[in-house]
Amino acid sequence: xxxxxxxxxxxxxxxxxxxxxxxxxxxxxxxxxxxxxxxxxxxxxxxxxxxxxxxxxxxxxxxxxxxxxxxxxxxxxxxxx
Numbered sequence: 001x002x003x004x005x006x007x008x009x010x011x012x013x014x015x016x017x018x019x020x021x022x023x024x025x026x027x028x029x030x031x032x033x034x035x036x037x038x039x040x041x042x043x044x045x046x047x048x049x050x051x052x053x054x055x056x057x058x059x060x061x062x063x064x065x066x067x068x069x070x071x072x073x074x075x076x077x078x079x080x081x
Contacts, residue, residue: 001009017023035048047055062068069077 014026017026032046035046037046038049038052039047041047
């Protein structure tokens with residue numbers, strides 16, 4: 001089956017969806033695909049390429065300004081926890 005036939009099959013299937021919950025799932029999946037998910041956070045939430053780049057820039061700024069914790073700092077916090 002070529003790509004055009006697959007698209008037609010998918011469109012036909014979408015046109016005949018009557019279950020709103022299924023349609024919501026398809027739309028959620030579309031959102032993920034459109035956002036170019038490149039990673040997931042610790043809670044399992046998707047992170048898009050743009051969000052990831054912003055996170056890296058923020059981390060660079062924190063490091064440049066000295067606003068970070070070293071491994072030693074984290075280990076001390078764990079010991080005191």
